[in-house]
Amino acid sequence: LTYHNTVVGANGQRQAMFLESQSGLAEQILRNFDLSEQDSALVISSSGCNTVSIEMAQLFRQRGIRVVVLVSLDYCRASTSRSPAGDKLVDHADLVLDTGAPVGDAMVTIPGLQTPVCPGSTVGGAMVVNAIKAACASRLVAAGGMPPVLTASCLAGEDRSRELFEAAYDEHARRLARLFEGLGLES
Numbered sequence: 586l587t588y589h590n591t592v593v594g595a596n597g598q599r600q601a602m603f604l605e606s607q608s609g610l611a612e613q614i615l616r617n618f619d620l621s622e623q624d625s626a627l628v629i630s631s632s633g634c635n636t637v638s639i640e641m642a643q644l645f646r647q648r649g650i651r652v653v654v655l656v657s658l659d660y661c662r663a664s665t666s667r668s669p670a671g672d673k674l675v676d677h678a679d680l681v682l683d684t685g686a687p688v689g690d691a692m693v694t695i696p697g698l699q700t701p702v703c704p705g706s707t708v709g710g711a712m713v714v715n716a717i718k719a720a721c722a723s724r725l726v727a728a729g730g731m732p733p734v735l736t737a738s739c740l741a742g743e744d745r746s747r748e749l750f751e752a753a754y755d756e757h758a759r760r761l762a763r764l765f766e767g768l769g770l771e772s
Contacts, residue, residue, distance in 0.1 A: 604637065606667045611640035619767035622649035627717075630654070631690045631706040633661035633674035640668070642677035654678040655713055657686035657706055664688075684709030733757070 604610060614637075626645045630638040633656035642652045654674050658681070666673050675681050686692070686705035693703040722732045733753035738746035 605635040608636050608669055610637050611644055615644055618764045620648055625651045627653045630674050631657050631660055632664045634664045634666045636668050639674050642674055646677055651679045653680045655682045655710055658683045660688050660690055682713050
């Protein structure tokens with residue numbers, strides 16, 4: 586819900602934490618995309634208890650879209666839902682992936698500091714997402730396709746690296762365009 590480029594001020598953490606509990610926002614977000622049952626969704630929330638992520642998963646499933654959720658299962662189990670219905674993100678998932686982060690998503694205890702610090706969901710989430718990317722690339726190659734991959738110039742050479750970068754973003758734009766082509770049209 587935020588780019589986190591400014592932690593305080595406009596579009597900062599305070600606003601993001603307010604927005605994530607607003608019922609109805611997920612519906613407004615999804616109005617921006619022409620989704621179909623061919624699509625799938627990855628919904629990420631460390632606690633799995635905030636309204637927008639729960640409603641987003643619910644709406645995806647209502648549209649026949651498979652939903653994968655990435656949460657800290659321990660944190661989710663220990664937390665109270667902020668959803669008006671009292672449900673949690675895992676209740677609307679076709680598949681649940683666990684970041685392995687502890688309750689409260691803080692991993693380091695510092696003597697003299699009352700509460701622990703350092704979220705584990707960031708590391709665990711990045712590992713899970715990168716494992717998904719590797720598995721997808723492996724499946725695409727096994728099926729005879731080539732996934733668009735960004736490769737550093739020290740591995741592929743300056744020209745080839747730039748070519749791969751441009752091709753990946755061109756393909757991304759082509760695929761993204763499909764998400765908007767049916768918007769505003771009557772069915």
